Amino acid sequence: MTKSVFCIAQTIEQTESIVNQLKAASFSSNDISVLLPDKNTTKDFAHEKHTKAPEGAALGGTVGMGTGAVLGWLAGIGTLAIPGLGPFIAAGPIMAAMSGAALGAAAGGLSGALIGVGIPEYEAVRYEGKIKGGGILISVHAGSSEAIDQIKEIFGHAHAEDISYTDEAAVPA
Template structure:
């Protein structure tokens, strides 16, 4: 059964260690998502990196994003702006989710995308608060119970917070 496992990392260094460990455990770059606040500031975000887009999200280059090699290894990493919420750096399947219709409303941008990825609403709200507080959301998409257990163990080994899992919504 396909499922996702989620956690909160408090620092980029902790997130990097988790991603490297997941990579060593055989998870692919496109199975891992990361979402973190873009702390470069809106002036840099809008002008130097040319990532502000009317539709709310666009992929930028890894250079200058303020993330290390492990997060840079993730699929589709880039900067995005959520109207009314602010700038974020995202990678993996969450980037696609944030680029979809859920971003259309400021209040539901991150929460809507997380719910769309199969996270229960109450947990999505908790994760949204933690991300806005400067933490990093990591998720791993798994194909079976063994992978799910491995991902949870990696999160625990690196002292991640708010570890949870849920079934993924099936695509129609």
């Protein structure tokens, strides 16, 4: 069974470093997800999905210089609103998964959406607190124990926090 490895980064620069290291280690853009609060807007968004790098680069202008290139490399960039929490920027497979889990998010907030993508409840609650505090969730699909170890090593070298892994949930169609 495929696993997902998660961590919390504290800054866009740290996130960029981690994503670049994952890319250099030959992890696919389709295997890497990033979720961060959109602090630079006061608008509440309806779900808006984009799948092309140019849109990611344009979206990156919203969160800061240089971020567009990192997020633009990832698949499925868009914004989504979590009821009661406001707008978030999501990139990678987590975008599709959280879009499907958005119905659960209405009742359970961000932790409900994270549980919906397969994160165990106790970890989802912890991650929700970190993300609400400005942290950035990074998730990577791993198909082998060697890949899990490699991802955890990249996260550790970058001084990411709350590194863990779990079985992946199926993404709703």
